[in-house]
Amino acid sequence: ENILEGKPVVYRQIVVPQPGPKEYCTDSGLVVPSISYELHKRLLSAAERYGLTLERRLEMTGVCASQMTLTLLGGPNRFTPKNLHQRPTVALLCGPHVQGAQGISCGRHLANHEVEVILFLPNFVKLLDSVTSELTLFIKTGGKQVSSIKDLPDTPVDLIINCLDCHENTFLMDQPWYRAAAEWANQNRAPVLSLDPPVSGQGHAVEAKWSLSLCLPLPLAEGAGRVYLCDIGIPRQVFQEVGIKYHSPFGCKFVIPLHSA
Template sequence: MATSWVGSVVSINCGPTLGVYQGEVSSVDQTSQTISLRQPYHNGLRCPVPEVTVSAMDIKELKFVDIQNAVTKSTSGQRTATEVTSLHTGRQNNRSSLPSFPSSSSNPGTAPITILRRVPTGSSNSRGGTQATHRKNSVRNGGAGWTMRPKDDECFGDGTDEDLDTDFDFEGNLALFDKAAVFSQIEEKNGNSNRAHHHNSHAEQKHPSYRHDENILESKPVTYRQITVPQHRGKEYCTDSGLVVPSIPYELHKHLLAAAERWGLSLERRLEMIGVCSTQMALTLLGGPNRLTPKNIHQRPTVALLCGPHVQGAQGISCGRHLANHDVEVILFLPNFVKMHESVISEINLFSRTSGKQVSNVRDLPMSPIDLVINCLDCHENLLLREQPWYRSAADWANQNRAPVLSIDPPVSEQDQTVEAKWTLSLGLPLPLVERESRLYLCDIGIPNLVFQEVGISYHSPFGCKFVVPLHPV
């Protein structure tokens, strides 16, 4: 009797602890009440051992899957032959099962038996696996039993173990990707879109793009050479906006200032204008709003002015007065001269009413580096001042001090500068100065356009919204 079960495919449920075993019956021992399975599966996975023996004490439920006979066998020994008439194929999956039939045994404890049939290899509904799976009965709304597939069986019931031993072939799958063909298709699409865009660009003109500082309204062509001087043979400079500013000789510059005085731009008014412009530039060089704040009053910048007894010296003193009014510590160097220009005396009287300090000896100047040195020692009319002892001592002090130097209205000279300046400030129109490492700036001193025309200069202001603009050599 026991040998008749050999070769049958069974599914043994040993409870939640041991799980479910499936396989082909290899032997049944009635004495020890055990059953052995060949090529067993445990919970849907192939066991690492070729044979498993299960005791009858551990068996909770036993299901037979007999492919040859297709009959249902109960654990009580009763056998009921049933002819299989149809195959359930309602859902397209890798398994098909027969409807479940309850056992005809009179023993109420006997569990229902379900017969499962494996789909042959090569079927359109098969994934190549030959493992038999089962379905459990479930009662819906107390009615008839329907075959339902549990979630665990859906996820783990397929025979996927056949592909576990095979590594994924990355190189082979990468070789299937034809890079050249894909990129050729992309380039072809881009080429078609570019040709379409090129075709459309002829149909409608592309609107130009503008910068934030460009005007979108159509206007006349820009003329960058708006200043012309008679018999110009000197140097030329340009502003940041590209306007050309030519240089003029000192004699023409002198006639221009004289014409402005005849029309009411006196020396005193010119000195005030130069003092304001040079102060504005000096405050910017000292740090501007980042340095001159109420919270930084304990670190006031220090500026030394080196002035001579002439108009250029008066310009420097005017600058020092405005700097002192802006909380800058100013030290004015001016030797004790017997004869000085009237404008210098007037500016000294005003400077004495500020918090600035005036010294007449180089020894009284600070020995430590300061923030800025303003040089107004030179004169256009008298270049022999460079030979004076006070001039040499002041120039030596400025060169030894590590502070940067701003030179205001220096004269035209072929000789080297006695004080190396980092910045140079010219008035009205620049003079043809010798090219040095000094950066050139130009300040507006308030001369009207008709005054320029009176001396033969066609003039249009290059300053824009500023009073001091940088100049670059052309």
């Protein structure tokens, strides 16, 4: 045993007011507690009051989620000039809500990096402003947009990104477009990345291989697959304002894997 030791490492650097039913830890053993959706929402609202607007969050989430996706698709080995004729295909399934807008932002960054993106977004007469503005930018990539499941590929894609769910409206799940999209995803056999999935009481309509949670994890069900966490740029004192003692668990990364503690 080594007698010369540095200061003891504190592994519990994040303390939340009402610890959720689940705890995670990082590769280096830092504890990351889950929080309730209500607290998560208050944290995002507090950040917005200081200017970390939804628009900024959409951009940052899009960048970090696309970085994770590019790694999942094969990273530097797959994305070389010599491979340009083998562009990977990603099906992006989005509902008409903020989670959908996050997905479209991710889709733009993927399409910018020569990924073949097919965006499914159901037809609605009026969309949220945040969805419309992401869509305007996405269309400029030349990425494909469809509103009917029939126009999604019959053959397996390389990856499905699931942004069908939102945190507040579970009625969505009963809508025909939602059911059709979920069924398509389950039949396609491509691995699924869920972006910002909700805590689901009823289980997940689409089982994910990976899930990416934002800033602090919700207590996710098993169907969420392997959980990753995304830094969305909230300063420490904003965490404090909603009662969370926070030190970044991210090290030099912006997306890290979490493990059930």
